């Protein structure tokens with residue numbers, strides 16, 4: 540159902556919702572509109588966000604506080620908040636899968652550190668792949684020697 544990273548929860552009659560939709564439209568920002576009078580799941584979501592309140596419009600966008608780690612839930616161990624856990628080499632619980640930046644558990648959620656983590660993780664990946672390459676070369680040589 541959802542196609543964008545921005546969700547506007549509201550109703551068709553709410554004037555602030557109309558103004559918000561107009562503004563986003565003028566800025567050519569794509570968003571999903573969820574009518575909380577028709578979508579009970581959407582209504583429950585807004586109430587949960589607001590501890591029972593139902594102020595609209597409620598506009599939800601990715602700000603790093605909720606990791607988009609679901610595609611990895613069966614691949615890597617996640618912490619209680621859903622951030623991907625890694626070792627100091629940025630490797631996840633699955634050998635050969637690395638994580639860096641905001642989605643990584645324990646990261647500082649800052650631009651510079653995310654970029655730094657990305658670079659460090661890339662170097663660790665290289666080391667991992669070089670190790671694999673060296674091992675497969677070794678195996679090939681052992682194979683050749685035993686032939």
Ligand SMILES: Cc1cc2nc3c(=O)[nH]c(=O)nc-3n(C[C@H](O)[C@H](O)[C@H](O)COP(=O)(O)OP(=O)(O)OC[C@H]3O[C@@H](n4cnc5c(N)ncnc54)[C@H](O)[C@@H]3O)c2cc1C
Pocket residue numbers: 601602603607610639640641642648649650651653654
């Ligand atoms: C409003 C705001 C203000 C900020 N101000 C500062 C600041 O002043 N100083 C500072 O240091 N930091 C600031 N930050 C934090 C900073 O933006 C982040 O720490 C940084 O962008 C993290 O980089 P990242 O590459 O880890 O993640 P992101 O920048 O979030 O990049 C992740 C990318 O992955 C994409 N993606 C997500 N899921 C998938 C998927 N399933 N498949 C493919 N792609 C996917 C996303 O679309 C996104 O492009 C701010 C953040 C916000 C929201």
